Amino acid sequence: MKAERKGDGVVASAAAVSPGYYALVGSQFWRRRVNRVALATIALIVLVALLADFLASDKPILLYFRGEFFILPNLFRYPKLQIYDMRLLLDAMQPGDWAVNPIVPWGYNTHDLSQVLQGPSEWHWLGTDASGRDVLSRIIHGSRVSLAVGVMAVTLLVGIGVLLGSLAGYFGGFVDGLLMRIVEIVHSLPTILILVVMLAVIAPEGWGAVLAIMGVIGAVGWTSVARLIRGEILRVKTLDYVTASRAQGASNTRVILRHVVPNSISPVLVAATFAMATAIMWEGALSFLGFGIPADMASWGGLLQEVRGNPSAWWIAIFPGLALFVTVTVYNIAGEGLRDAIDPRLRT
Amino acid sequence: MLRFIVRRVLLMIPTFFGVTLVCFLLMRMANTDPVTADLEAGVRGYQVSQEALEHLRQLYDLDKPWYVQYGKLVRRLVTLDLGTRWQDGRPIAEILGEALPVTLLLSFLSLSLSYLVAIPIGMYSAVRQYSLSDQIITVILFMLYSLPGFWVGIMLLVFLASGGYVNCPWTDTPGCFPLQGWHSFEGFERMGFFGKVGDVAWHIVLPIITLTYASFASLSRYMRTGMLETIRQDYIRTARAKGLKERTVILKHAFRNSVIPIITLLGLQLPFLIGGAVIVEMIFGIRGMGLVALEGLRMPDYPLVITIVAFTALITMVGILLSDILYAVVDPRITLGGS
Numbered sequence: 001m002k003a004e005r006k007g008d009g010v011v012a013s014a015a016a017v018s019p020g021y022y023a024l025v026g027s028q029f030w031r032r033r034v035n036r037v038a039l040a041t042i043a044l045i046v047l048v049a050l051l052a053d054f055l056a057s058d059k060p061i062l063l064y065f066r067g068e069f070f071i072l073p074n075l076f077r078y079p080k081l082q083i084y085d086m087r088l089l090l091d092a093m094q095p096g097d098w099a100v101n102p103i104v105p106w107g108y109n110t111h112d113l114s115q116v117l118q119g120p121s122e123w124h125w126l127g128t129d130a131s132g133r134d135v136l137s138r139i140i141h142g143s144r145v146s147l148a149v150g151v152m153a154v155t156l157l158v159g160i161g162v163l164l165g166s167l168a169g170y171f172g173g174f175v176d177g178l179l180m181r182i183v184e185i186v187h188s189l190p191t192i193l194i195l196v197v198m199l200a201v202i203a204p205e206g207w208g209a210v211l212a213i214m215g216v217i218g219a220v221g222w223t224s225v226a227r228l229i230r231g232e233i234l235r236v237k238t239l240d241y242v243t244a245s246r247a248q249g250a251s252n253t254r255v256i257l258r259h260v261v262p263n264s265i266s267p268v269l270v271a272a273t274f275a276m277a278t279a280i281m282w283e284g285a286l287s288f289l290g291f292g293i294p295a296d297m298a299s300w301g302g303l304l305q306e307v308r309g310n311p312s313a314w315w316i317a318i319f320p321g322l323a324l325f326v327t328v329t330v331y332n333i334a335g336e337g338l339r340d341a342i343d344p345r346l347r348t
Numbered sequence: 349m350l351r352f353i354v355r356r357v358l359l360m361i362p363t364f365f366g367v368t369l370v371c372f373l374l375m376r377m378a379n380t381d382p383v384t385a386d387l388e389a390g391v392r393g394y395q396v397s398q399e400a401l402e403h404l405r406q407l408y409d410l411d412k413p414w415y416v417q418y419g420k421l422v423r424r425l426v427t428l429d430l431g432t433r434w435q436d437g438r439p440i441a442e443i444l445g446e447a448l449p450v451t452l453l454l455s456f457l458s459l460s461l462s463y464l465v466a467i468p469i470g471m472y473s474a475v476r477q478y479s480l481s482d483q484i485i486t487v488i489l490f491m492l493y494s495l496p497g498f499w500v501g502i503m504l505l506v507f508l509a510s511g512g513y514v515n516c517p518w519t520d521t522p523g524c525f526p527l528q529g530w531h532s533f534e535g536f537e538r539m540g541f542f543g544k545v546g547d548v549a550w551h552i553v554l555p556i557i558t559l560t561y562a563s564f565a566s567l568s569r570y571m572r573t574g575m576l577e578t579i580r581q582d583y584i585r586t587a588r589a590k591g592l593k594e595r596t597v598i599l600k601h602a603f604r605n606s607v608i609p610i611i612t613l614l615g616l617q618l619p620f621l622i623g624g625a626v627i628v629e630m631i632f633g634i635r636g637m638g639l640v641a642l643e644g645l646r647m648p649d650y651p652l653v654i655t656i657v658a659f660t661a662l663i664t665m666v667g668i669l670l671s672d673i674l675y676a677v678v679d680p681r682i683t684l685g686g687s
Contacts, residue, residue, distance in 0.1 A: 185366035185370060188367055188661040193638065308631070311505060311509075314506055332490070
């Protein structure tokens with residue numbers, strides 16, 4: 001009875017304008033509240049990462065100072081303001097001067113030496129680390145690193161995985177055997193050790209470290225995507241429409257790119273979302289082990305590393321970890337929601 | 349079955365060489381070696397002579413081309429004549445003999461624990477699907493699954509071991525658990541057998557928790573899914589229709605088929621466990637394979653690091669093979685190796 005009604009519904013909606021596959025998946029995803037919350041949180045994290053300099057900086061956003069107007073001193077360097085940090089600047093301001101300050105008036109590398117390793121206070125809402133740097137500011141700026149690493153590493157690993165997986169799945173035989181052997185080799189390597197070995201080899205500095213971490217996570221993490229897309233392609237390959245397009249004389253490249261890959265892409269999207277969570281977690285772990293982001297840059301794992309020297313600083317232990325945990329969780333929720341949304345068995 | 353095992357074991361050989369080659373090339377790409385890194389800058393202010401440097405390079409084969417180095421390394425791995433550690437000249441076999449049992453102890457204890465807890469929890473929450481307890485369990489498992497392992501380790505260390513926050517209710521010491529190591533540094537030798545077991549157990553409580561909770565969470569989730577699929581099968585309805593008790597239906601009929609998927613995960617858990625062990629060993633200062641490898645990497649002592657990577661890769665491959673065999677043993681419908 002129930003199935004019959006459902007059947008009617010499908011016929012009716014097909015008779016009207018079909019919403020299309022992605023619209024359908026989207027509405028399935030949007031239907032659940034946890035998914036909406038997760039997506040909103042992801043948007044918030046992205047926003048924080050993009051606006052980090054406006055949220056936490058030791059220079060104002062707008063400043064009228066001694067008869068001069070400074071636009072965005074938090075982004076651009078003004079030689080005249082170089083000697084001031086926020087506190088000195090506030091002291092030096094005279095009546096008639098005004099400033100629009102960021103919410104957190106500390107840069108991620110501002111050393112407040114009067115407040116070294118202090119717990120949360122009205123000055124430093126989430127406390128300071130062992131060199132007097134504001135934890136909240138470092139968490140805000142650390143979101144950039146984790147977002148950049150996540151996005152780029154996942155792009156890389158999905159790219160490698162889709163390329164090698166589709167080659168293996170489509171051509172089969174010797175190519176498949178060889179590529180699957182490579183997958184097995186990479187899969188058998190102890191991940192963290194190999195990541196550390198690679199980073200020790202590259203020995204990067206500054207933003208190069210972020211690039212290096214993206215690269216090594218991408219280079220190690222692609223195997224599951226490759227396996228997934230290989231399996232999908234083995235399935236799709238035997239379908240009639242692929243045979244039909246080959247019969248029309250389509251080349252291998254065309255069949256793979258136009259027909260096989262687009263039909264296998266949904267599970268890859270799910271895997272990519274989960275991979276985002278894993279990549280962010282790995283970046284944290286690597287920075288924590290001291291092989292990742294250098295100490296003069298802000299990263300969540302790097303902050304957590306400081307706890308090992310100062311086990312009494314609970315605020316350094318809790319807050320960066322919480323940021324990492326929330327980020328990983330929302331990506332996992334989004335991945336789960338996406339997986340359910342593309343699963344036709346769960347469609348309502 | 350035998351043919352399948354033989355074929356898989358043979359396939360492990362090229363994979364094994366691939367693993368060592370990848371690791372070797374990576375480490376040699378660094379273009380530094382202990383001789384260059386440490387001695388060229390001089391020792392205690394004295395310049396080390398070129399002859400001495402050359403002699404050291406010769407001693408460690410660093411002057412030979414890479415394929416000679418790799419060949420020697422492989423020969424040593426295959427003949428199990430592992431050589432000595434550059435740092436202090438101790439035999440690598442001896443170092444591994446100390447480190448491997450520790451890592452294996454951590455991994456297997458955590459693996460068995462997570463299976464022991466995950467199976468009943470997964471079953472319980474599947475049988476009570478959509479109930480309040482199921483929803484609470486699902487949310488908790490999901491959160492555990494997303495918790496970064498090294499963060500959990502740090503939090504346990506800070507709050508339970510450092511003694512800064514919690515005064516232990518059952519001992520008079522400020523922290524409940526030791527900060528570092530897998531056994532007491534003093535007096536461990538003099539303890540009796542049970543004393544030693546107790547001491548080790550006390551030391552590895554926090555590391556085991558850190559290592560276990562994530563795999564336990566993902567296993568429970570798989571178990572729940574497997575169970576949910578199984579109890580929708582016709583034969584379960586038949587079993588109920590026969591008038592069997594619900595208990596018998598679940599524990600005897602549904603249980604067997606629903607554990608199959610998580611048994612195959614056994615092999616896949618191993619690389620994660622060993623990877624996680626590196627971090628846990630580092631946090632809790634436990635001298636297992638991971639910590640030894642990290643130390644070797646600092647040198648950089650490439651034979652030591654590659655030996656450890658090769659060993660862990662071997663354990664991983666054997667684990668995957670075992671889980672495939674186990675899969676066929678528990679599920680007679682599966683024939684290995686095809687036609």
